Amino acid sequence: MRKRWRGAWLLLLALKTFGFQEGDPEDPMGLACYQMGPSGGMNCTWPSRTGPEANTTYTLHYQSLKFKRNRTRSSQAPAGQSWVVIGRSSLTHNENYAVWVEAGDGTRITPRLTLTLHEIVKPDPPVLSLVDVTRVVTVSWTTPRWPQHFSPDLACHLRYRVSGTPHWTRVHEEDVEPNSYEFSTLEPFTAYEVQARCIPEDRKGFWSDWSPSLTFQTPEDAPLGLVDVWQVASPLESGEPRLLLLWKPLSSEAARGVIRSYSLAFRTGSDGSESPLESPCCNVSLPSRTTRVRISANNRVGRTQPANLSLERQDLPAPAGVRAVAMHGQDLRVTWEPSKDPLEGEPTEYLVEWAEECSSPKAASLDWVRRPAGAHGALLTGDFRPRVPYQVRVYGLYPGGFGASAPVRAYTQEGVPSAGPQGLQDRSISKEASAISWAAIPLAQRNGHITHYTLYLAAPTGGPQTYQPIAATETSYNLSGLEPGTSYQLWMTGSTSAGEGNASSIHLFHTPDSRWEAVLASLLAVGFLLFLACVLGAVLHAKLLDLCQKVLPSWCWEKVPDATHSRITLLEVDRDPHSYRGPLARDPDAEEPPITELDIGEPAEHVKPGYSTLPQLESPLPALPHGGGADKWTGSEPRTEELGPSSPTLEEARGGQAPVISGYEKHFMPTLEEVLGLA
Numbered sequence: 001m002r003k004r005w006r007g008a009w010l011l012l013l014a015l016k017t018f019g020f021q022e023g024d025p026e027d028p029m030g031l032a033c034y035q036m037g038p039s040g041g042m043n044c045t046w047p048s049r050t051g052p053e054a055n056t057t058y059t060l061h062y063q064s065l066k067f068k069r070n071r072t073r074s075s076q077a078p079a080g081q082s083w084v085v086i087g088r089s090s091l092t093h094n095e096n097y098a099v100w101v102e103a104g105d106g107t108r109i110t111p112r113l114t115l116t117l118h119e120i121v122k123p124d125p126p127v128l129s130l131v132d133v134t135r136v137v138t139v140s141w142t143t144p145r146w147p148q149h150f151s152p153d154l155a156c157h158l159r160y161r162v163s164g165t166p167h168w169t170r171v172h173e174e175d176v177e178p179n180s181y182e183f184s185t186l187e188p189f190t191a192y193e194v195q196a197r198c199i200p201e202d203r204k205g206f207w208s209d210w211s212p213s214l215t216f217q218t219p220e221d222a223p224l225g226l227v228d229v230w231q232v233a234s235p236l237e238s239g240e241p242r243l244l245l246l247w248k249p250l251s252s253e254a255a256r257g258v259i260r261s262y263s264l265a266f267r268t269g270s271d272g273s274e275s276p277l278e279s280p281c282c283n284v285s286l287p288s289r290t291t292r293v294r295i296s297a298n299n300r301v302g303r304t305q306p307a308n309l310s311l312e313r314q315d316l317p318a319p320a321g322v323r324a325v326a327m328h329g330q331d332l333r334v335t336w337e338p339s340k341d342p343l344e345g346e347p348t349e350y351l352v353e354w355a356e357e358c359s360s361p362k363a364a365s366l367d368w369v370r371r372p373a374g375a376h377g378a379l380l381t382g383d384f385r386p387r388v389p390y391q392v393r394v395y396g397l398y399p400g401g402f403g404a405s406a407p408v409r410a411y412t413q414e415g416v417p418s419a420g421p422q423g424l425q426d427r428s429i430s431k432e433a434s435a436i437s438w439a440a441i442p443l444a445q446r447n448g449h450i451t452h453y454t455l456y457l458a459a460p461t462g463g464p465q466t467y468q469p470i471a472a473t474e475t476s477y478n479l480s481g482l483e484p485g486t487s488y489q490l491w492m493t494g495s496t497s498a499g500e501g502n503a504s505s506i507h508l509f510h511t512p513d514s515r516w517e518a519v520l521a522s523l524l525a526v527g528f529l530l531f532l533a534c535v536l537g538a539v540l541h542a543k544l545l546d547l548c549q550k551v552l553p554s555w556c557w558e559k560v561p562d563a564t565h566s567r568i569t570l571l572e573v574d575r576d577p578h579s580y581r582g583p584l585a586r587d588p589d590a591e592e593p594p595i596t597e598l599d600i601g602e603p604a605e606h607v608k609p610g611y612s613t614l615p616q617l618e619s620p621l622p623a624l625p626h627g628g629g630a631d632k633w634t635g636s637e638p639r640t641e642e643l644g645p646s647s648p649t650l651e652e653a654r655g656g657q658a659p660v661i662s663g664y665e666k667h668f669m670p671t672l673e674e675v676l677g678l679a
Contacts (some may be wrong), residue, residue: 001624002144003587004380004391005072005276006524016255018055018165019544020433024557026602027199028109029099030046030047030110031045031046031099031101031110031111031113032044032045032046033113033115033120034120034121034122034205034206035117035118035120035122036123037086037121037124037144038123038145039088039090039120040088040146040147041085041086041088041090042062042085042086042088042091042117043083043084043086043088043507044060044084044085044099044101044110045076045082045083045084046058046081046082046101046110047109048080048081048265049103049109050083050113051262051486054080054102055079055080055495056080056103056104057076057077057078057079057084057096057103057104057585058076058077058081058084058102058103058104058109059074059075059076059077059101059103060075060076060077060084060086060100060101061073061074061100061101061102061540062074062075062097062098062099062100062161062657063084063097063098063518064092064095064096065095065096065097066094066095066096066191067092067095068092068095070187070597073090073601074679075572079500081278082553086283088318091117092117093117093321094116094118095116095117096115096116096589097114097115097116097117098111098112098113098114099113099114099115100113100415109220109403114307117334118204119204119205119617120206121200121205121206122203122205122206122208122209123143123144123146123154123198123200123205123206123208124144124153124208124479125144125196125197125198125208125209125211125212126141126142126143126144126156126196126197126198126208126209126211126479127141127211128140128141128194128195128196128211128212128214129141129142129214129443130214130216131180133216133217133219133220134186134219135184135219135221136182136183136184137182137186137192137216137218138180138181138182138183138185139158139180139181139194139214140179140180140181140336141179141180141196141211142158142179143179143198144198144208145523152200153196153200153201153439154198154200154201154486155199155200155201156176156197156198156199157170157171157173157175157176157195157196157197157207158170158181158194158195158196159171159194159195159196159210159353160183160193160194160195160344161190161191161192161193162187162190162192162604163191163192163215164191165195168195168488170480171571172598174586180389180432186218187218187253187256188218188219188221188256188257188597189217189218189219189220189221189222189252189255189257189258190217190218190252190254191215191216191217192215192216192217192218193213193214193215194213194214194216195210195214196210196211196213197209197210197211198535200294200400202337202597208430209473215590216445219259220256220257220299220301221257221301221302222256222257222299222301222303222304223250223254223255223256223257223259223298223299223303223304224254224304225250225305226254226257226304226305226307227247227248227250227252227262227295227296227297227305227307227364228247228307228368228370229245229246229247229295229307229309230245230246230247230309230351230353230368231243231244231245231246231293231309232244232246232362232363232366233361235287241288242285242286242287242288243285243286243287243288243290243311243360243377244283244284244285244310245264245266245283245285245286245293245294245295246282246283246361246363246366247262247281247282247286248282249281249282250297250304254304255299256301257299257300257301258299258300258553259281259298259332260298260299260300261278261279261280261298262278262279262280262281262282262295262296262297262298263276263277263278263295263296263637264276264277264278264279264293264294264295264305265293265294266285266286266290266292266293266294266297267290267292267293268287268290268291269291270291279467279532283363284316289461290311291310291311291312292308292309292310292311293308293309293311294306294307294308294309294311295309295499296306307539310397310398310399310401310402311401311402312400312401313398313400313401313402314401314402314404315401315403316339316344316396316398316402317339317341317396317403317404318335318338318394318395318396318399318403318404318405318406319339319350319394319395319396319403319406320336320338320339321335321336321337321340322334322336322392322393322394322405322406323335323336323408324334324380324392324408324409324410325411326410326411327379328411329386329411329412329413329622330381330384330412331379331380331381331384331412332354332379332380332384332389332390332392332410332412333377333378333379333380334343334352334377334378334379334380334392334394335376335377336350336377336394336405337376338396339396339403341398341403344375344398344399344400345375345398347373347396347397347398347402348373348397348398348399348402349371349372349397350368350370350371350372350373350375350378350394350395350396350397350415351368351369351370351371351394351395351397351402352368352369352370352371352380352392352393352394352395352397353366353367353392353394353395354366354367354368354377354380354390354392354393354410355390355391355392356385356388356389356390356391357362357365357389357390357409357443357522358388358389358443358444367382367546376532380392384412385412386407386412386413386415387408387411387413387414387415387447387448388411389411389443389446390409390410390411390412391407391408391409392407392409392410393405393406393407393408393510407492409449411449414447414449414463414496414497414498415447415448415450415496415498416447416448416495416496416498416499416500416501416502416650417441417443417445417446417448417450417493417495417496417501417502418445418447418501418502419441419501419504420491420492420493420494420501420503420504421438421440421492421494421500422438422439422440422441422442422504423438423439423455423503424436424438424490424491424492424504424507425437425438426490426541429478431482431484431485431512431513432480432481432482432483432484432511433478433479433480433482433512434478434479434482434509435476435477435478435479436455436477436490437475437476438475438476438480438492438504439475440475441494446494446496446499447496447498448496448498449472449497450472450495450496451469451472451495451496451497452468452469452470452471452472452494453468453469453470453471453472453474453492453493453494453495454466454467454468454469454470454492454493454494454500455467455468455470455477455491455492456490456491456503457479457488457490458488458489458490459486459487459488460486461485464489467479469495472494481653482511483511484511484512484513485510485511485512485513486510486511487508487509487510488508488509488510488511489506489507489508490506490507490509491503491504491505491506491507492504522532522651529658556607573579585614629631648676
């Protein structure tokens with residue numbers, strides 16, 4: 001017997017340790033019964049069967065143990081229902097009852113439960129009211145009506161939470177006044193809800209249900225913290241670059257009220273003067289020469305401490321080795337190597353910036369987080385979209401400026417490319433090889449990091465050949481082993497870690513025929529030889545002409561006049577002074593005129609200075625006088641044949657014009673050197 005009591009005591013201790021309290025309706029029990037208020041009926045519930053026996057009909061039996069011993073009554077529940085209410089008129093106050101439940105087949109499904117009616121009372125919930133709402137909020141409540149013959153008083157519990165959150169905070173029972181409680185540690189400008197429940201002080205009975213929530217909002221207070229401010233280059237306005245200042249709105253915990261405006265002060269240049277500015281949330285355009293910015297948030301009660309952003313130098317040492325890796329398909333893990341400036345020292349903090357690389361403008365999707373000095377990484381969480389490229393930068397922020405790392409591209413989730421390489425072109429290298437070039441897949445259609453390209457080549461006969469992997473950085477590829485004079489089809493695809501993407505458009509090309517190459521080579525060789533001959537002829541013309549004069553007979557190279565091309569007008573002057581027949585056409589029946597041979601043998605030194613030999617030769621040859629000899633003509637002056645007084649001269653016969661001596665005749669006349677025998 002002693003061992004049995006010791007076992008029961010250990011069981012009660014375990015129940016006490018794990019928080020099971022007597023009468024708590026939330027305790028897991030097979031059969032539970034409670035009285036609904038001091039004057040209500042008794043409500044009993046039990047676990048129901050499942051499966052095919054879910055619609056079993058249950059019967060509750062309750063038997064008097066004190067006043068009407070062995071009197072058993074029953075109350076049947078509808079089919080499938082696992083609770084029943086016994087009316088107050090069927091119960092006796094201070095009576096002890098034994099209660100159990102049987103199924104429709106007579107099987108008892110619960111153990112026998114013994115209870116006393118006044119010890120299972122469940123009070124009605126209290127009614128809450130708000131006394132005062134200042135920095136200290138006072139809440140009071142009214143307990144339900146409680147008969148004097150019951151326990152003398154009720155003990156109540158209180159709990160509260162921020163509206164919309166799932167977790168409650170329980171107020172310690174020893175801190176609660178009999179009918180009120182003061183909240184002194186609530187956050188400003190925050191909505192709260194409060195509930196209460198009661199139980200008889202002797203803990204004989206059940207806790208009431210929680211009261212309906214009483215909601216209230218605490219008053220505003222001055223905001224806390226610093227405004228998170230950053231900058232980005234703004235699109236050109238009227239041809240002038242601008243600086244777009246961005247900041248995040250304060251959280252509700254830091255705002256502690258309604259933020260009405262933001263106060264800014266910015267400095268341009270190094271003159272030290274600041275320009276004030278009031279702006280709503282959450283961006284403003286400033287001059288590109290801005291070197292420092294201060295910003296504070298204002299509500300009805302006060303303002304935050306100013307946050308400072310230095311833009312004086314933007315070339316300070318930046319973090320190196322930046323990497324961005326997808327985490328769980330929805331976040332990005334960014335790591336970097338710390339930076340340090342010899343004068344500025346280590347950065348006071350790091351800023352990680354990201355934006356959609358294909359968005360325009362950049363500020364539309366820009367976001368950032370800050371990390372303290374000495375940090376080497378950051379977990380980026382946000383509304384990342386799959387298959388969208390994000391550009392990530394890490395900035396080292398110093399008191400005198402910042403340094404920006406090189407951007408890296410990152411994806412939270414990758415997909416296959418939705419397009420292939422663009423603008424495929426071919427260039428023949430030989431009759432059996434061609435160089436293929438292309439442009440990269442547009443960034444918006446890559447859907448991930450391109451790992452490699454695949455090239456497909458199809459001939460009129462046979463299946464397509466595959467050439468892979470081609471590095472993602474390549475933009476050309478040399479195909480060899482092609483058939484001369486053959487048409488080919490060519491297309492390409494790109495691949496990411498998710499797989500191979502869509503193919504590009506088909507490109508057709510034709511390899512050159514080999515016979516045309518021979519013809520073209522022959523034509524080029526002949527053309528080159530002709531060109532070489534022309535060049536040599538132009539360079540060696542004088543030497544070749546001199547060689548011809550020495551080797552060939554004189555009739556092959558002498559200049560022979562061609563009378564048919566002469567432009568000298570022949571005039572016949574009749575001896576009859578009264579007759580002129582104009583241009584004379586030689587009669588073919590006329591006798592040939594006698595040919596006079598002239599032998600010029602006078603050396604050059606006997607020619608009178610001042611006279612030109614060429615004009616003398618161009619003038620009509622003088623006729624020697626009939627009475628004189630040749631030895632009487634000194635050759636000092638030209639002579640003309642004496643004509644009759646009325647005979648017209650050549651000039652008179654042509655109307656006063658001298659005979660025309662063309663350049664053609666001069667071409668065939670001997671030069672001065674030839675006449676004098678110097679040539």
